[in-house]
Amino acid sequence: MAIEAAIPGNSPAGYGASALPEPNYLSATKGLMSWLTTLDHKRIGVLYLIGITVAFFLGGLFALLIRLELFSPGQQFIGADVYNRMFTLHGAVMIFLFIIPSIPAALGNFVLPLMLGAKDVAFPRLNLASWYVYVGGSLFAVYSLIHGGADTGWTFYTPYSAESASSVIPLLTGAFILGFSSIFTGLNFIVTIHKMRAPGMTWSRLPLMVWALYGTALIQVLATPVLGITLALLIVERVFGMGIFDPKMGGDPVLFQHFFWFYSHPAVYIMILPGMGIISEVIAAFSKREIFGYRFVAASSLAIALLGFLVWGHHMFVSGQSELSSAVFSFLTFFVAIPSAVKVFNWTSTLYKGEITLGTPMLYALSFLFLFAIGGLTGIFLGALSVDVHLHDTYFVVAHFHYVMMGGTVIALLAGIHYWWPKMFGRMYSHFWSIVAWVMVFVGFNLTFFTQFILGTHGMPRRYADYLPQFQRLHGFSSIGAFILGFGLMIIAIYLIASLKYGKVVGKNPWGASTLEWETTSPPHPHNFEYQPTVNTGPYDFGRETATHAK
Amino acid sequence: MDTTATFWLPAPSSTMAGQVDSLFYFILYMTTFFFVLIVSLAIYFSYKYRVRPGEEVKYKAAPTHNSILEATWIIIPTLLVMIVFVWGFYGYLRSSIVPAESMQIKITGQKWFWSFDYPEGATTVNELVVPVDKPVKLLMSSKDVIHSFFVPAFRVKHDVLPNRYSIAWFQATRLGTYELYCTEYCGEKHSQMLGTVRVVGEREYKEWLDEASDLGKGLTPAEYGAKLYTAKACNTCHTIDGKPSNGPSLKDVFGHKVKLVDGSEVEADENYLRESILNPAGKVVAGYQPIMPTFQGILKDKEMDALIAFIQTLGDK
Numbered sequence: 001m002a003i004e005a006a007i008p009g010n011s012p013a014g015y016g017a018s019a020l021p022e023p024n025y026l027s028a029t030k031g032l033m034s035w036l037t038t039l040d041h042k043r044i045g046v047l048y049l050i051g052i053t054v055a056f057f058l059g060g061l062f063a064l065l066i067r068l069e070l071f072s073p074g075q076q077f078i079g080a081d082v083y084n085r086m087f088t089l090h091g092a093v094m095i096f097l098f099i100i101p102s103i104p105a106a107l108g109n110f111v112l113p114l115m116l117g118a119k120d121v122a123f124p125r126l127n128l129a130s131w132y133v134y135v136g137g138s139l140f141a142v143y144s145l146i147h148g149g150a151d152t153g154w155t156f157y158t159p160y161s162a163e164s165a166s167s168v169i170p171l172l173t174g175a176f177i178l179g180f181s182s183i184f185t186g187l188n189f190i191v192t193i194h195k196m197r198a199p200g201m202t203w204s205r206l207p208l209m210v211w212a213l214y215g216t217a218l219i220q221v222l223a224t225p226v227l228g229i230t231l232a233l234l235i236v237e238r239v240f241g242m243g244i245f246d247p248k249m250g251g252d253p254v255l256f257q258h259f260f261w262f263y264s265h266p267a268v269y270i271m272i273l274p275g276m277g278i279i280s281e282v283i284a285a286f287s288k289r290e291i292f293g294y295r296f297v298a299a300s301s302l303a304i305a306l307l308g309f310l311v312w313g314h315h316m317f318v319s320g321q322s323e324l325s326s327a328v329f330s331f332l333t334f335f336v337a338i339p340s341a342v343k344v345f346n347w348t349s350t351l352y353k354g355e356i357t358l359g360t361p362m363l364y365a366l367s368f369l370f371l372f373a374i375g376g377l378t379g380i381f382l383g384a385l386s387v388d389v390h391l392h393d394t395y396f397v398v399a400h401f402h403y404v405m406m407g408g409t410v411i412a413l414l415a416g417i418h419y420w421w422p423k424m425f426g427r428m429y430s431h432f433w434s435i436v437a438w439v440m441v442f443v444g445f446n447l448t449f450f451t452q453f454i455l456g457t458h459g460m461p462r463r464y465a466d467y468l469p470q471f472q473r474l475h476g477f478s479s480i481g482a483f484i485l486g487f488g489l490m491i492i493a494i495y496l497i498a499s500l501k502y503g504k505v506v507g508k509n510p511w512g513a514s515t516l517e518w519e520t521t522s523p524p525h526p527h528n529f530e531y532q533p534t535v536n537t538g539p540y541d542f543g544r545e546t547a548t549h550a551k
Numbered sequence: 552m553d554t555t556a557t558f559w560l561p562a563p564s565s566t567m568a569g570q571v572d573s574l575f576y577f578i579l580y581m582t583t584f585f586f587v588l589i590v591s592l593a594i595y596f597s598y599k600y601r602v603r604p605g606e607e608v609k610y611k612a613a614p615t616h617n618s619i620l621e622a623t624w625i626i627i628p629t630l631l632v633m634i635v636f637v638w639g640f641y642g643y644l645r646s647s648i649v650p651a652e653s654m655q656i657k658i659t660g661q662k663w664f665w666s667f668d669y670p671e672g673a674t675t676v677n678e679l680v681v682p683v684d685k686p687v688k689l690l691m692s693s694k695d696v697i698h699s700f701f702v703p704a705f706r707v708k709h710d711v712l713p714n715r716y717s718i719a720w721f722q723a724t725r726l727g728t729y730e731l732y733c734t735e736y737c738g739e740k741h742s743q744m745l746g747t748v749r750v751v752g753e754r755e756y757k758e759w760l761d762e763a764s765d766l767g768k769g770l771t772p773a774e775y776g777a778k779l780y781t782a783k784a785c786n787t788c789h790t791i792d793g794k795p796s797n798g799p800s801l802k803d804v805f806g807h808k809v810k811l812v813d814g815s816e817v818e819a820d821e822n823y824l825r826e827s828i829l830n831p832a833g834k835v836v837a838g839y840q841p842i843m844p845t846f847q848g849i850l851k852d853k854e855m856d857a858l859i860a861f862i863q864t865l866g867d868k
Contacts, residue, residue: 081739153736159713160696160738165840247714253697254712287600288608290615318699319710320717323647327640334632338625345624348589351596353613358597369593377582384578384635386571386642390706393699393734457559457575459703461734464742468730512608542610 018505020426024523039124042524045110046424047131049417052106053493055097055138060486062090067448067482070475073467083465084151085166091154092171096178097138099409100267103274104220105130105185107416108213110424112189114517114524115207117198117533122191130184133177140174143167153463155264158245158256162237169235176231179224182270186220189213198516200535207515207539208284208291211298212277215305219266219273223309227263230256254320261312269308271405273301275412276343279365282415283347285513286362287354290540293346300339307336317388326385333383340376344369359511360434364415367442371407375400378453393463396456399449407445414441414492421496422510426523427503433495440488447481514542564729564750565705566686566722570642572706578635585628646707649720653688656681660691660698660711660733661844663740664784673763674849676784677746679731680763682756686722694844699735702748710735723750739842740797743787767857776861779854788843791865798843799836805866810837819866824859 020027025042035043066086069078078086109127113120121127144150147167152160161168193206193214206214233244234256243249245256284291291297313321313329347369356362378400382388391397422428451474460471467475509518516539520529555562559579563572602608656679657668667675681687691700691711700719701708704727709719733744751759762768766782767775780786788797799809805824808816812835817823826833828850831843850858 080742084736084739084741151738157697157736160736163696164738247712288610289613292614293616293621295616296621317643318708320712320715323643326643330639330643331636334636335629337632338629341628342621342625344589346621348592348596349620351593351600353611354596354600355602355608355611356597356600357602357608366593366597370590373586373589377586380582380632380635381575381578383632384574384639386567386639386646386706387575387578388639389643389646389708390571390575390703392708393701454559458556458561459701459730459732461701461732461742463736466742468745543612 020505020523021521023526024426024521025526026425026523028526037128039120039128040526041109041113041121041124041127042424042528044127044131045106045108048101048106048109048134051131051134051138052098052102055093056102057493059090059093059098060489062086062093064482064486066090067479069465070467071479072476073469073472075466078465080465081151084153084463085149087463088151088153088171089145089149092141092150092175094405095154095267096175097141099271099405100178100182101134101185102271102413103278103409103416104189104213104216104270105134105181107278107413107420108189108209108216108274109185111420111517112192112210112213113196114423114520114528115210115515116193116196117201117516117529117535118192118196119527119529120196121188122196123188126184126188130181130188133184134181137174137177137179137181140170140177144170144174155260156231156234156256157260158234158237158251158253159247161234162246169238172231172235176228176235179228179231182220183224186217186224189217190221193217198533198535201516204295205535205538206298207277208280208294208297208301209274209277209515211301212273212275212280215301216270216273218302218305219270219308223263223266223270226259227267230259230263233259254316257316257319258312258321261315262309265312265315266305266308268401268404269304271409273304275368275409275416276301278412278416278419279347279368280343281513281515282361282365282419283350284540285419285511285515286359286365287350287356288512288542289350289354290538290542291346292349292352293342294538294540296342297346300342303339304336307332307339311336314383314388317385318392330383330385330388334380337376337380337383344373344376359418360429360431360438361415361419361511363435363438364411364418367438368408368411368415371403371411371445374450375403375405375407378403391456393461394456395452395460395462398462399452399456402449402452407449411441411445417496419511420517421499422506423517423522423524425500425503426505426521427499428506428510429499429503430495433491437488437491437495440484440491444481444483444485444488448478448485449481451475451478451481512542514540561704562725563704563706564723564725564727565702565707566724567642567646568704568706568724570645574635574638574642577638581631581635646719649688649718650686650722653686653720654682655688655690658689658691658700658711659694659849660700660737660744661694662696662738662842663733663744664787665700665731665733665744665746666783666849669760669764671760671764673760673766674851675763676782677731679746679748680756680759681723681748681750682753683723683726683750685753686720689719689721691717691719696737697735698733698737698744701732701734702729703732704729705748708734723748726750726752740787767853772857772860773864774861775854776857776859776864779850779858780861783846783850783854783858785858795838798839801862802865805863807866811835812837812839821859824862825855828855828858 144167150168150171151166152164236242237244243251245251280291311333313325314333317326455474659666667679693711693713698711705721707721709717729748731746731748790800793800793802804819809819829847832841835841
């Protein structure tokens with residue numbers, strides 16, 4: 001301890017120091033090649049962070065073009081054909097290139113071994129390979145984009161996707177390849193969590209982020225192959241004219257929907273579960289309390305991962321699947337609501353008698369509660385059979401999943417980035433600008449998407465390049481909201497990048513958090529810890545007198 | 552816009568709507584209660600237990616778990632969602648069982664229009680006319696990709712698939728004209744695959760049906776063709792003023808040489824027009840995509856003759 005304290009910038013309070021601690025993973029080796037060949041999970045996490053940020057702004061650009069076109073009825077800037085390609089690319093880029101790898105592969109990669117007290121993930125080479133596979137898959141998507149993009153929607157429903165003249169095959173191939181990247185990460189995390197925990201880090205002492213990543217990894221490994229097979233079958237159908245899904249050749253288009261949602265519904269939990277993990281960490285750290293009902297919150301991650309496999313048919317209540325199937329899927333869908341509700345109730349209870357500080361990560365965590373509650377509760381409308389018949393494929397669904405995916409996952413990602421940024425780069429971002437951006441994101445998001453609930457209940461169908469005049473006012477509000485949201489997100493990118501140079505140097509633990517990653521230097525040592533940490537308390541034991549976690 | 556619509560929903564206009572709406576509002580009130588509960592607790596706790604400026608953060612013991620509380624917030628929501636399930640299932644069953652006394656209309660979806668065939672022989676495009684207070688069975692199929700039949704005012708929606716029938720039904724309760732949307736993405740003009748449902752009184756329906764079953768009565772073929780030009784939605788893609796749209800304009804076509812995509816030329820005579828309506832992908836005009844659907848089986852011979860006669864009048868120099 002004495003040696004560490006002598007390192008500048010490494011005092012417990014941290015502020016006031018001017019230089020980052022050495023050695024750290026950022027400066028240990030130099031040059032582009034040292035990054036492109038790195039086996040360090042922290043660097044790979046940063047590489048992923050760069051990748052998903054580029055994808056996010058690309059997907060966001062498509063979203064803004066969509067909202068610009070929808071500002072008023074009639075054709076403004078882009079015709080129907082281009083519009084259809086825009087919403088397809090928005091969906092495909094956001095889902096496959098951004099949100100699925102976002103939290104697990106970028107933040108998860110960085111913090112998982114640190115939280116476990118491990119030196120790295122179990123398979124560092126596989127970890128780097130997953131990033132290259134990710135880049136390779138993304139290049140196929142970019143290739144499709146350069147060739148005009150696809151116009152099938154990210155769901156690739158047959159038989160339209162079998163006959164569309166747009167650049168479908170490159171996009172399918174890209175999504176197929178990206179699946180392997182996701183499987184590699186999942187496999188790596190499962191083995192890491194089983195085999196690499198520090199001495200004393202029992203399963204009941206795992207931080208909740210680790211439980212969430214564990215549940216996520218299970219889904220990644222078990223569900224993603226089904227997507228791969230489905231997309232491969234569609235490619236085979238298009239290239240060789242083999243009748244699998246296209247009724248013209250004796251195929252069954254509804255079968256495609258079953259295959260597709262068998263992956264893509266669990267994939268929703270690949271997207272949201274790690275976000276829930278972040279929220280548990282941030283709420284604990286900013287309330288200085290153990291998460292209320294730790295066991296229930298941990299178990300609910302596994303329950304969601306498991307139940308998530310049994311509800312895919314709720315995307316198909318009006319598709320022509322049998323009424324009995326619809327009834328069974330509706331019944332099971334309501335059970336998935338329960339573990340999510342358990343988490344929300346426990347997070348809220350954690351605040352009770354806490355020592356609450358409203359740092360920027362906590363503001364995001366609290367807005368997650370607000371937005372995810374709306375996203376989750378509106379799912380009940382869609383799970384109810386007769387109501388879903390009315391709401392299916394309208395803007396209500398668009399609003400619902402944006403509240404879950406953006407209000408949930410992206411807000412959680414922002415909470416996580418703001419929470420671990422000082423750990424990742426050793427410097428703090430501008431407090432003032434982070435508050436300004438948070439307000440813009442929160443207001444802009446709600447303006448964009450709450451209006452869409454009302455559009456949807458009034459029957460406005462999704463994926464429409466144009467709309468009837470009666471929807472103009474709400475569409476107008478939604479478009480204005482989207483631009484406020486977009487500017488907010490740009491401000492975040494700017495002050496975060498600026499902080500790398502101008503940010504105040506922080507110490508090990510600027511938030512006073514209790515999990516293991518805060519007991520090493522910021523940015524961490526290339527080998528994470530100078531000594532093998534041992535653990536003898538739970539993850540959120542703020543009461544312990546001194547840090548007994550690390551040596 | 553329908554002024555009787557509420558903040559949340561269009562005015563209920565079918566026998567199904569009441570059931571769907573009451574469940575909608577039940578869920579709305581229930582979820583609003585839980586939302587307000589969670590958010591106000593979170594805000595209240597964040598305020599009450601905030602660390603004041605200058606105050607030292609110190610750990611206080613607080614409860615870390617409570618099994619009774621956990622059980623409560625598992626059991627109560629489970630019971631509530633089970634009520635929602637049963638309620639929704641009941642409404643869904645009703646919407647799935649077609650009353651025996653229903654009249655039947657055959658609906659065909661294709662890129663990018665709807666056509667409706669009445670047992671009495673009438674065929675309409677993009678306008679479904681039904682009598683009020685009478686159950687209507689919809690026997691639906693698609694000629695190409697998946698479409699979906701959605702009338703918000705009736706709370707009815709069902710996908711329309713190629714190579715199989717899907718069945719839906721409704722019973723309209725209010726006179727008026729309602730929007731009909733395609734709600735399964737079906738390609739470029741998905742957002743223009745719109746129609747209307749006109750609900751009329753029993754007597755007016757009879758009169759309409761008689762007239763619609765014999766649209767051309769008392770008209771010359773060219774006049775009848777002009778009527779069919781809009782009734783069969785030719786106007787979605789073909790203008791008559793010379794402006795190109797998705798398809799070539801019909802002005803000055805008849806009797807002229809037409810350049811095809813393969814570079815050859817044909818004269819646009821009666822046979823070429825007939826062939827182009829029945830097999831549109833066969834001889835496509837240069838500069839256009841082969842996107843027109845076939846009208847084989849949709850147009851009767853008499854209607855075909857009338858359309859060709861109409862196009863002939865547009866081609867006079």
